[in-house]
Amino acid sequence: MIVKKFEMSLEILKLKSLGKRIGSSHAVNSEVKSELSKRLAGHKGEQSLLYYLRQLPEKEHFIFHNLRLQERDYYFQIDFLILTTRFALILETKNIMGTLFFDSGFGQLIRMKDGEEDGFQDPLTQARRQQGMLGKWLLKYGGVRVPIEYFVVVSNPSSIIRTDPGKAHLFKRVIHGDKLPERINGLGSKFKLDVLDQRGVKRVCKLLLKSHRPAEYDALGRFGLSPSDISIGVQCGACGKLRMERVYGKWYCADCGNNDANAHMSALKDYFYLIKLTITNQEFRDFMLLESPDVAKRLLNELNLGYSGSNKGRIYYPKASVEDISASL
Numbered sequence: 001m002i003v004k005k006f007e008m009s010l011e012i013l014k015l016k017s018l019g020k021r022i023g024s025s026h027a028v029n030s031e032v033k034s035e036l037s038k039r040l041a042g043h044k045g046e047q048s049l050l051y052y053l054r055q056l057p058e059k060e061h062f063i064f065h066n067l068r069l070q071e072r073d074y075y076f077q078i079d080f081l082i083l084t085t086r087f088a089l090i091l092e093t094k095n096i097m098g099t100l101f102f103d104s105g106f107g108q109l110i111r112m113k114d115g116e117e118d119g120f121q122d123p124l125t126q127a128r129r130q131q132g133m134l135g136k137w138l139l140k141y142g143g144v145r146v147p148i149e150y151f152v153v154v155s156n157p158s159s160i161i162r163t164d165p166g167k168a169h170l171f172k173r174v175i176h177g178d179k180l181p182e183r184i185n186g187l188g189s190k191f192k193l194d195v196l197d198q199r200g201v202k203r204v205c206k207l208l209l210k211s212h213r214p215a216e217y218d219a220l221g222r223f224g225l226s227p228s229d230i231s232i233g234v235q236c237g238a239c240g241k242l243r244m245e246r247v248y249g250k251w252y253c254a255d256c257g258n259n260d261a262n263a264h265m266s267a268l269k270d271y272f273y274l275i276k277l278t279i280t281n282q283e284f285r286d287f288m289l290l291e292s293p294d295v296a297k298r299l300l301n302e303l304n305l306g307y308s309g310s311n312k313g314r315i316y317y318p319k320a321s322v323e324d325i326s327a328s329l
């Protein structure tokens with residue numbers, strides 16, 4: 001059963017908003033694009049694992065995607081967590097093309113592709129760290145001691161996995177996605193004793209969901225940008241131009257003639273992702289290139305937003321958490 005559903009990460013949503021609003025001639029444009037495509041590749045890799053995870057018996061496997069937990073000042077993020085009454089399993093996913101060499105001596109991952117070598121942080125070390133932190137976390141906050149296993153899953157089926165001679169035991173931990181169902185069933189045979197009952201596992205599921213802390217990602221700051229670096233305006237869904245005008249109750253694009261009553265919703269999402277999580281009537285007009293305070297007020301009131309204050313001092317904000325803005329507007 002999927003407890004925390006598979007979604008695009010906040011980083012990807014924010015980078016998409018930024019990509020729309022940074023001019024193609026801007027110095028960081030290609031950096032933004034490459035960061036976005038790197039993260040989209042990771043997302044696609046994780047998505048491909050869903051196919052295998054869905055093959056697991058639903059009632060016995062509780063699946064979380066992208067879970068981020070806090071312990072004091074530290075956070076740890078888990079790509080997939082699978083909880084059962086007998087064990088928990090962490091999946092650290094890697095979608096890297098080429099030949100992957102796990103250098104156990106130096107604790108790093110080297111990718112060889114087209115005659116070039118790139119170094120990456122060792123995902124086995126990352127997964128082991130998550131294993132340790134999750135074990136402590138579950139004991140401290142849930143009062144339960146659950147055996148925790150981990151796999152590094154290479155989601156790209158054509159990637160070749162290698163390691164030093166004599167270190168073949170690493171392959172018990174590093175696998176391709178298609179091996180997942182078999183390996184998870186193998187864990188079922190290894191851990192035969194229940195450490196949680198059905199009620200206990202549901203309680204831990206609730207606790208994990210409630211304790212998820214979305215990652216903070218400052219998309220502008222990441223590229224050394226300030227709000228004045230991005231283009232404002234309402235974007236036309238047909239031609240992509242950022243200067244739709246509000247005419248007779250609809251947004252109208254003078255460039256291509258497209259009409260759209262709700263184009264401001266996507267622009268407001270960009271504002272929340274890139275600028276800040278509150279907006280006043282004046283800020284809304286400035287960002288949407290809208291003149292009338294009355295029209296702005298009506299549009300803001302029609303949206304499913306929370307607010308505080310009254311008249312000119314009214315501040316609107318999304319009711320949902322930052323990860324759910326898209327669905328809530």
Ligand SMILES: [Zn+2]
Pocket residue numbers: 236237238239240241253254255256257258
């Ligand atoms: Zn247009």
